[in-house]
Amino acid sequence: MRHTLSVLVENKHGVLTRVAGMFSRRGYNIDSLTVGVTEDPTISRMTIVVRGDDEVLEQVTKQLNKLIDVIRVTDLKSEETVERELALFKVSSDVSNRSEIMQIADIFRARIIDVAPRSMIIEVTGDESKIDAIEQLLRPFGIREMVRTGKVALRRGAKGVSS
Amino acid sequence: MKESTGKMTGARALIECLYREGVDTIFGYPGGVLLPIYDALYDSDIRHVLVRHEQAAAHAAEGYARATGKTGVCIATSGPGATNLVTGIANAYMDSIPMVAFTGQVPSSLIGNDAFQEANITGITMPITKHNYLVQDAKELPRIIKEAFHIASTGRPGPVLVDLPKDITTEEIEFYYPDKVELRGYNPTYRGNIQQIKKAAAEISKSENPVIYAGGGVISSNAAGELKELAEKIQAPVTTTLTGMGGFPGDHSLFIGMPGMHGSKYANYAIQESDLILAVGVRFDDRVTGKLKSFATNAKIIHIDIDPAEISKNIKVDIPIVGDAKWILANLLKYAEKSQSEEWLKKIEYWKKAYPLHYIEPATGDGIKPQYIIEQIKEACEDAIIVTEVGQHQMWAAQYFRYKEPRTFISSGGLGTMGYGFPASIGAKLGKPDKVVFDISGDGSFQMNSQELATVVQENVPVIIAIFNNGYLGMVRQWQELFFDRRYSSTCIQDSVDFVKLAEAYGALGLRATKRDEVRPAIEEAIASGRPTVIDFVVECEENVSPMVPAGAAINEILDLERKE
Numbered sequence: 001m002r003h004t005l006s007v008l009v010e011n012k013h014g015v016l017t018r019v020a021g022m023f024s025r026r027g028y029n030i031d032s033l034t035v036g037v038t039e040d041p042t043i044s045r046m047t048i049v050v051r052g053d054d055e056v057l058e059q060v061t062k063q064l065n066k067l068i069d070v071i072r073v074t075d076l077k078s079e080e081t082v083e084r085e086l087a088l089f090k091v092s093s094d095v096s097n098r099s100e101i102m103q104i105a106d107i108f109r110a111r112i113i114d115v116a117p118r119s120m121i122i123e124v125t126g127d128e129s130k131i132d133a134i135e136q137l138l139r140p141f142g143i144r145e146m147v148r149t150g151k152v153a154l155r156r157g158a159k160g161v162s163s
Numbered sequence: 164m165k166e167s168t169g170k171m172t173g174a175r176a177l178i179e180c181l182y183r184e185g186v187d188t189i190f191g192y193p194g195g196v197l198l199p200i201y202d203a204l205y206d207s208d209i210r211h212v213l214v215r216h217e218q219a220a221a222h223a224a225e226g227y228a229r230a231t232g233k234t235g236v237c238i239a240t241s242g243p244g245a246t247n248l249v250t251g252i253a254n255a256y257m258d259s260i261p262m263v264a265f266t267g268q269v270p271s272s273l274i275g276n277d278a279f280q281e282a283n284i285t286g287i288t289m290p291i292t293k294h295n296y297l298v299q300d301a302k303e304l305p306r307i308i309k310e311a312f313h314i315a316s317t318g319r320p321g322p323v324l325v326d327l328p329k330d331i332t333t334e335e336i337e338f339y340y341p342d343k344v345e346l347r348g349y350n351p352t353y354r355g356n357i358q359q360i361k362k363a364a365a366e367i368s369k370s371e372n373p374v375i376y377a378g379g380g381v382i383s384s385n386a387a388g389e390l391k392e393l394a395e396k397i398q399a400p401v402t403t404t405l406t407g408m409g410g411f412p413g414d415h416s417l418f419i420g421m422p423g424m425h426g427s428k429y430a431n432y433a434i435q436e437s438d439l440i441l442a443v444g445v446r447f448d449d450r451v452t453g454k455l456k457s458f459a460t461n462a463k464i465i466h467i468d469i470d471p472a473e474i475s476k477n478i479k480v481d482i483p484i485v486g487d488a489k490w491i492l493a494n495l496l497k498y499a500e501k502s503q504s505e506e507w508l509k510k511i512e513y514w515k516k517a518y519p520l521h522y523i524e525p526a527t528g529d530g531i532k533p534q535y536i537i538e539q540i541k542e543a544c545e546d547a548i549i550v551t552e553v554g555q556h557q558m559w560a561a562q563y564f565r566y567k568e569p570r571t572f573i574s575s576g577g578l579g580t581m582g583y584g585f586p587a588s589i590g591a592k593l594g595k596p597d598k599v600v601f602d603i604s605g606d607g608s609f610q611m612n613s614q615e616l617a618t619v620v621q622e623n624v625p626v627i628i629a630i631f632n633n634g635y636l637g638m639v640r641q642w643q644e645l646f647f648d649r650r651y652s653s654t655c656i657q658d659s660v661d662f663v664k665l666a667e668a669y670g671a672l673g674l675r676a677t678k679r680d681e682v683r684p685a686i687e688e689a690i691a692s693g694r695p696t697v698i699d700f701v702v703e704c705e706e707n708v709s710p711m712v713p714a715g716a717a718i719n720e721i722l723d724l725e726r727k728e
Contacts, residue, residue, distance in 0.1 A: 010348060018289060025290050059476065065472075066472055068293070068294040068349045070348050071348045
């Protein structure tokens with residue numbers, strides 16, 4: 001079972017290493033991890049997708065809380081959370097198939113952010129399954145490179161994880 | 164924030180911080196980048212104990228902390244000095260002992276350049292410290308040191324490392340020492356949940372076969388008094404772990420000895436047949452539980468611990484109570500009533516009589532059984548502080564001394580560090596100078612830090628090292644005997660060194676006992692001498708630690724291994 005943890009941490013050097021190191025030495029697997037500053041510049045938010053049953057999740061949460069630089073850990077339930085991931089695809093294309101690729105991008109509300117004689121870069125945002133789906137459709141054209149950010153998530157409604 | 168006390172260098176500020184934290188003794192070894200700090204120490208009132216290897220500085224700081232309850236402090240230079248501290252820091256981390264380790268670091272401008280004697284010690288110690296700091300701005304030094312001592316000594320205690328680049332120690336700063344620590348990510352819980360305490364009390368009063376399983380948390384929260392009161396009130400037998408020794412009086416009728424691999428049979432039988440385990444400041448370590456699936460299968464488990472991450476880590480807990488053991492036990496005393504243990508206590512008395520800890524004296528000859536030495540030390544000096552190395556002698560010291568007071572048994576529990584005891588005994592003796600301090604040692608363990616004989620002689624620290632010399636790395640030999648068909652691969656160290664001459668070479672007193680009737684006089688002579696002393700006890704060489712739960716077995720599958728003549 002996969003869980004999305006929203007982890008507020010001190011925005012200091014070395015904190016990412018402390019968090020990542022705790023996961024590796026205790027044998028927990030990270031599916032994805034994103035980190036960036038929050039509305040408070042002294043705090044960063046890590047969004048960590050971790051795989052495991054409830055007991056693993058409980059230990060992960062407690063071990064994270066033991067780190068001095070971790071301020072708060074919240075397990076975001078998918079039904080009360082909005083989740084997004086961003087991906088960039090560099091696809092082989094030429095004049096013969098450019099419009100076909102643009103139609104696919106259109107269906108996914110993706111954007112073309114670079115066009116060159118033999119390639120295009122497509123930017124798409126959405127949940128994981130949406131990005132998986134467009135990847136499937138673009139693959140026949142030839143994906144030269146792709147990059148995914150990993151998931152970011154916020155709880156729905158006025159209440160945040162820090163309140 | 165207090166008024167500035169004027170401008171000073173970072174090195175001077177460090178000393179000022181140590182004064183403010185009440186530090187009177189530190190253990191260390193100088194080096195290139197530490198020159199400004201050692202220059203500042205030269206004029207200070209802080210006693211600096213010069214060890215002969217940095218590992219010993221860390222162990223000595225820990226021994227000091229365990230004996231006194233204060234935070235131990237050690238210091239080492241950059242690179243190899245810092246890496247030599249690692250074992251000692253890991254030991255303090257595993258046993259949750261408050262310690263602050265300072266390391267020198269190359270100047271800030273050189274960090275990351277593979278400079279001479281550079282090691283990334285904050286990176287190296289990240290998994291074995293409660294927290295660590297690389298000081299990047301001299302102005303932050305006082306705040307960081309304040310935080311370091313706070314983190315080390317509160318909540319679940321542990322080691323904190325502060326890495327000090329050389330330029331930080333020479334820079335002039337305006338000195339302010341903060342009154343308070345503000346760490347939004349660190350708020351240990353001290354008060355247990357009263358509803359949980361009431362639930363626990365209700366279970367206790369219903370219980371027919373209760374057992375109290377107490378560990379190092381009882382020592383670190385100074386809860387021995389509350390534990391005794393509670394045990395007497397609810398009439399439950401008490402087993403204490405290796406790190407919990409002295410947390411409950413060893414001569415009390417409710418005491419059932421140590422649990423687990425080399426515990427008493429009756430402690431293990433009691434745990435396995437219990438219907439309620441009250442676990443206090445313990446972590447259900449594998450040496451205690453044996454095969455987890457078979458551990459106390461009929462017992463409800465109440466777990467009191469200050470670290471929420473210990474709850475249900477190894478064993479599913481029915482009633483967790485997170486907080487300070489002393490506070491929780493004091494409150495549990497208000498609600499708990501006597502359990503239904505009359506029959507149970509009779510059964511335990513029966514087990515105690517039927518399966519006592521015992522060893523077989525040689526039928527003929529005058530050889531020395533190691534257990535006999537422990538008994539003789541106890542008779543000669545019951546209120547001594549006993550420090551141990553790691554191995555067979557450690558288990559005999561845990562089994563046969565029967566500690567009455569907290570902080571009188573000091574041993575490397577979680578990490579199992581050979582070479583720990585001698586330096587730790589130096590710290591213990593300096594922390595408690597009025598106590599007689601023994602390092603119970605093996606001929607293997609002692610040689611891992613025997614260079615500290617120079618320290619105890621130079622600093623005049625009269626500890627007594629009792630070497631149980633069996634010519635083997637005894638605990639490994641015991642396992643080879645039992646599980647590897649007596650193939651003694653690399654465990655025989657017979658006649659490798661004359662410990663009496665070694666002691667004398669350093670200027671310490673060296674004594675030897677080879678016969679049973681020489682044991683007590685050697686102990687008496689060592690105590691009377693008031694000098695650092697090594698006693699070479701030549702003991703029966705293939706004595707085993709008994710009883711024993713084989714690795715992976717349930718703890719009631721416990722074997723007798725006493726060796727007959």
